[in-house]
Every structure is written in structure tokens, then in C-alpha cells.
Amino acid sequence: MLSSGVAVDLPVIKAHYADILCQLVEEKGASRGTLLTAADIRPSALSHPDNLITVSQFVALNRAALVLSDDPALGLEYGRRLKFTTHGALSQAAISSETIEEALKVLIKYFRVRFVYMDLDFFVDGDDAVIQLKVRHDLEDLYVFNVEVVLASLMDVNLLLFGTRLLDGGSCRLSYPSPGHDKAYQSMFGAAVSFSAGANQLRFRKKYLGLPIALSNPVARRVAEEQCEEELRHLEANLTVSGRVQRQLESVRWGRLPGLEAIADSLGVSSRTLRRQLSAEGAKFQAILDRVRHTKATLLLQTSPLSIDEIADRLGYSDPSNFGRAFRKWEGVSPSVYRATVSAS
Secondary structure (H helix, E strand, O other): OOOOOEOOOOEEEEHHHHHHHHHHHHHOOOOHHHHHHHOOOOHHHHOOOOOEEEHHHHHHHHHHHHHHHOOOOHHHHHHHHOOHHHHOHHHHHHHOOOEHHHHHHHHHHHHHHOOOOEEEEEEEEOOEEEEEEEEOOOOHHHHHHHHHHHHHHHHHHHHHHHOOHHHOOOEEEOOOOOOOOHHHHHHHHOOOEEOOOOOEEEEEEHHHHHOEOOOOOHHHHHHHHHHHHHHHHHHHHOEOHHHHHHHHHHOOOOOOOOOHHHHHHHOOOOHHHHHHHHHHOOOOHHHHHHHHHHHHHHHHHHHOOOOHHHHHHHOOOOOHHHHHHHHHHHHOOOHHHHHHHHHHO
8 A cells, every 4th residue: 555645546647757668668678558558557648748647557557667678777767768858847947946955945845746655855964965765655566666766867867957066975875775786876876876774865065055057047937836836736635634644744844743633723624523534544643643753753863963852852752751662663773772873874
């Protein structure tokens, strides 16, 4: 079951993403018809780039492509094919920004309009600017593929705009062990690639954040962002109730995570109604809250100077010892040991 909060039978993925993948696998000798049949996609659905396919169809297409191509590095190659024009208004808004930092903020804000079951984050860690990707589904067989696609696509856009400049002092970190095609990673991301690193990150020197973007255009950016906002509203409307709750919790960048009453109020319903709606989906508020707490806890421990007591408070724990118990259940170690281990790696 996908945990993105978007129902898998809703058409929210642009058809041209599927078309580009089909073209790539066809070049490797597979039949487009076989691919589309495996994913239950009609050929006519790919006839126009603005057509939409469902999440479940795209997932099935990814699986079929991996099998039929017999190429373990397919994700990296597919990511390279997703040029900045592929992403439409999202890319236009980013490349119309004044600097790299502004472009990254645009990407973070609207990333989900193109990659519905993944989240992108950006932060500064010492001398590094860090782009971090989190995959929000439990499809283990597609995890590496999805990470490769997104990071390779981001890197390809970077190379187009800035050449190899950002590779100087940069690195790529992956949360999983080497999938066996290390040379393909080094060709894409440079020599500084590390696996089993605990997170999926592209890192470059923070001094480059102020680099100007040659295609900066305030008018074009405003128009593109308006289109992204419209697409985001459409996506939010298609979220499940549990998805809406999760998005509300995830959107809290500063301050304490809200409780059930506050979330219900922000969604315009009573707490009793929200509990009933979540129950109808087989979900519970506490489980969603704990999932968000886990994600935020690991990120804060990795990147924040906050003390462990301050992190516990920010996550909504009135007693830091309760945070410690919860974290040990999630990661098998205490927050302090986790932070020390991450800092040493």
C-alpha cells in the first residue's frame, strides 16, 4: 500500500512520464504494447502529454520496464531522459528564479505535483547545501529505481545550467547498499558517491547557493508558480483524509507539532468527525503523528543544533523521556547515540 496519501486509482501523473519510459525501454528491445498491457494503460492515454494516468498504472509500468529492459541501472538512464522541459511549470518556475537557493525553494514547495509519492527537502549542513529525497511508499522493489530517477534528473538539470561547477566539493549519498552499477553512479554524480549512508542526498558547497541563474525572469516565474499552485490544489483535493492530516503535520517547519484538535480545526471539521473519517480509511491520528515525528526526529538530529530536549518539545512531547523511548523503538538506539553515529559517518 502506498503511503503517499494519494489514492492509487486517481489519475495524477502526467502521461509523458510514462511515454518517455516506454521510449527508453523500446530502445532496449522491449515491446511498447507489452509494457502498456502490463500496466493496464491504453495507448491512446499517452497520445497527449497533458493526459493523466493513475499512480497504480505508473507503478506497474515501472515494474514492467525493469523486468523487460533487464537493465539494473535503468533508473539512472530514465532520470537523464527527464530533461528540465519534461517537468513543465515546475521547472519553469525554478529556472526563472534569481539564484540557486531560490530555485531550490521552488522545487521543494511544488515537488509533489510531479513526484506524488516522494518528498524533497533542502537544508544547510556546515559548508554543504543539501538536497534530500525521501520516498513515501513501501514498494521495496522500486525504492532504488525511484531514488535513481529523481536524483539523476536533478543532476542532469544542474549540469545543463551550471556545467560541472557544483561537482567541485560535492557528493552523493544513498541510503541503500551498492546496487552493483557503481560506475554508472560515478559517471552521473562524480567520484564522491557513498552507499548505506542513511539518507538520499545531493550535496554541494553552500557558497554556490547565491549563483545567479541566467534564465531568471520574474514574470515567467510568477506565471509558472500560478500554474504549480493550481496543480497543487488539484493534488490536495485528491488526497485521502489521512493524507491531508499527514501533509498538515509535515508542513510545520518551525514550532511545535499540533495535536488532533488543532489539525481538525485547520481541516474545518470537529475532532470527533476527523477520528471517524480516519477510522473509515483504517487509519489513526496517533500512527500518522508518530510517522511524521520519526521523519522529523531523524532530520533534526542530523542537521539541527537543537538539544535533544528541544527536539522532543518541537515534536510535541511534554516529557523528553517519552521521546527517547519512542526513538529507540524506531531506530533501535537512543537519540544521542543516533546523533553521534550520524556525525561520525
